[in-house]
Amino acid sequence: xxxxxxxxxxxxxxxxxxxxxxxxxxxxxxxxxxxxxxxxxxxxxxxxxxxxxxxxxxxxxxxxxxxxxxxxxxxxxxxxxxxxxxxxxxxxxxxxxxxxxxxxxxxxxxxxxxxxxxxxxxxxxxxxxxxxxxxxxxxxxxxxxxxxxxxxxxxxxxxxxxxxxxxxxxxxxxxxxxxxxxxxxxxxxxxxxxxxxxxxxxxxxxxxxxxxxxxxxxxxx
Amino acid sequence: xxxxxxxxxxxxxxxxxxxxxxxxxxxxxxxxxxxxxxxxxxxxxxxxxxxxxxxxxxxxxxxxxxxxxxxxxxxxxxxxxxxxxxxxxxxxxxxxxxxxxxxxxxxxxxxxxxxxxxxxxxxxxxxxxxxxxxxxxxxxxxxxxxxxxxxxxxxxxxxxxxxxxxxxxxxxxxxxxxxxxxxxxxxxxxxxxxxxxxxxxxxxxxxxxxxxxxxxxxxxx
DNA sequence: TCTTACTTGCTGACTGACAAGTAAGTGATA
DNA sequence: TATCACTTACTTGTCAGTCAGCAAGTAAGA
Numbered sequence: 001x002x003x004x005x006x007x008x009x010x011x012x013x014x015x016x017x018x019x020x021x022x023x024x025x026x027x028x029x030x031x032x033x034x035x036x037x038x039x040x041x042x043x044x045x046x047x048x049x050x051x052x053x054x055x056x057x058x059x060x061x062x063x064x065x066x067x068x069x070x071x072x073x074x075x076x077x078x079x080x081x082x083x084x085x086x087x088x089x090x091x092x093x094x095x096x097x098x099x100x101x102x103x104x105x106x107x108x109x110x111x112x113x114x115x116x117x118x119x120x121x122x123x124x125x126x127x128x129x130x131x132x133x134x135x136x137x138x139x140x141x142x143x144x145x146x147x148x149x150x151x152x153x154x155x156x157x158x159x160x161x162x163x164x165x166x167x168x169x170x171x172x173x174x175x176x177x178x179x180x181x182x183x184x185x186x187x188x189x190x191x192x193x194x195x196x197x198x199x200x201x202x203x204x205x206x207x208x209x210x211x212x213x214x215x216x217x218x219x220x221x
Numbered sequence: 222x223x224x225x226x227x228x229x230x231x232x233x234x235x236x237x238x239x240x241x242x243x244x245x246x247x248x249x250x251x252x253x254x255x256x257x258x259x260x261x262x263x264x265x266x267x268x269x270x271x272x273x274x275x276x277x278x279x280x281x282x283x284x285x286x287x288x289x290x291x292x293x294x295x296x297x298x299x300x301x302x303x304x305x306x307x308x309x310x311x312x313x314x315x316x317x318x319x320x321x322x323x324x325x326x327x328x329x330x331x332x333x334x335x336x337x338x339x340x341x342x343x344x345x346x347x348x349x350x351x352x353x354x355x356x357x358x359x360x361x362x363x364x365x366x367x368x369x370x371x372x373x374x375x376x377x378x379x380x381x382x383x384x385x386x387x388x389x390x391x392x393x394x395x396x397x398x399x400x401x402x403x404x405x406x407x408x409x410x411x412x413x414x415x416x417x418x419x420x421x422x423x424x425x426x427x428x429x430x431x432x433x434x435x436x437x438x439x440x441x442x
Numbered sequence: 443t444c445t446t447a448c449t450t451g452c453t454g455a456c457t458g459a460c461a462a463g464t465a466a467g468t469g470a471t472a
Numbered sequence: 473t474a475t476c477a478c479t480t481a482c483t484t485g486t487c488a489g490t491c492a493g494c495a496a497g498t499a500a501g502a
Contacts, residue, residue: 021447043350058450061492062447067491067492121349128409130261139409174406177405178402184349187349201399204429277482277483277484280481
């Protein structure tokens with residue numbers, strides 16, 4: 001602090017209501033992400049989220065109505081991130097190429113935002129039993145992702161890249177199931193299992209279903 | 222009630238203290254399994270367990286000391302079941318054969334006792350975040366199972382069944398990660414994903430690591 | 443001055459845990 | 473074999489702590 005300055009305390013910049021709302025939204029969702037990743041959904045109280053975001057304990061309820069509302073808002077923002085990521089990298093691709101891009105996008109999420117991934121998986125897992133109220137929303141999200149993978153597999157099958165005896169619905173479920181299990185493993189073991197190895201194992205599942213086990217031409221990193 | 226009978230109420234058969242304890246133990250663990258499978262670990266109170274088992278709300282705490290104690294007892298009994306299952310089917314087998322038997326044992330657990338499997342996975346998943354106190358016990362269990370799988374893979378590698386560039390530790394983690402992810406998928410989707418398909422997908426991961434992709438000679442059912 | 447963002451006070455419901463009590467089984471002695 | 477001292481199984485009363493959610497208030501922006 002330099003004495004004699006005109007103002008010791010910087011005047012708070014005047015923010016519009018929209019700004020305030022957007023900022024507090026962002027901060028609360030960030031705080032929730034961090035806390036969910038570290039302590040799980042049911043291990044985190046709404047009060048904690050508000051305080052960790054730098055506000056009062058009451059704001060999250062006021063903003064989102066309920067704990068469920070907060071989690072749904074968080075899921076929405078994560079889904080938006082993923083859609084953008086896929087739209088960016090898989091646009092124009094079809095069949096096996098598109099499928100591999102989607103797999104890479106999932107792995108890349110875990111690589112780029114481990115915290116968000118841990119939070120997302122906490123939500124998945126607790127929706128199974130601890131918080132059944134989450135199931136519809138989580139189920140819809142997973143179904144959408146699986147459906148989009150099925151489209152890619154069907155294209156591949158139609159184009160003769162994939163064996164015709166493959167059940168695309170089931171194979172999509174297997175690919176995503178394995179992918180999620182491996183990412184959980186990765187999160188649990190503090191990143192001991194390499195993400196590239198995970199990607200290779202899952203792309204291996206795709207290659208198993210292909211007509212000619214084509215040479216790997218994966219995107220590096 | 223027939224009047225005039227010598228005794229309306231059948232005299233309760235005299236059970237020894239050991240019998241009583243064993244019976245109440247069994248009942249409480251069964252009730253806990255059912256409740257954990259349906260509502261998750263943190264969604265189930267000790268009182269519920271006691272009452273569902275046909276006793277008072279206080280017995281579980283008296284018997285197991287704490288919620289953690291109850292869960293650990295449940296994990297012990299499940300681990301014992303699995304060890305017995307493996308000792309039965311994989312004894313004398315080595316290398317790839319032993320590895321495939323272990324995979325089948327895991328899948329078979331999900332097939333034979335879906336309720337226990339759902340409960341076990343609830344415990345896994347909540348140990349990640351919602352109940353960190355569980356991590357040591359769960360971690361030790363998973364490590365043991367992984368370690369035993371690594372032994373099989375190493376034997377296979379030494380016997381020339383497996384490629385020599387495979388990292389057995391990592392491959393074991395991948396196999397189990399995928400297996401668990403697929404079983405979770407199976408539990409979530411209400412058994413939509415076929416368990417045989419799951420087994421095939423995971424044995425496929427083993428076959429990828431083999432020198433000559435031998436013809437499948439899996440145990441049917 | 444009016445609306446919207448945010449805070450604080452409060453409550454009812456629940457839970458894990460403890461402690462004090464009752465009932466059932468055991469083993470020794472007469 | 474009856475009874476009595478003792479242990480073990482099980483129940484009930486209770487409490488401290490937590491949490492989601494509401495409602496009434498204050499402050500910031502329009």
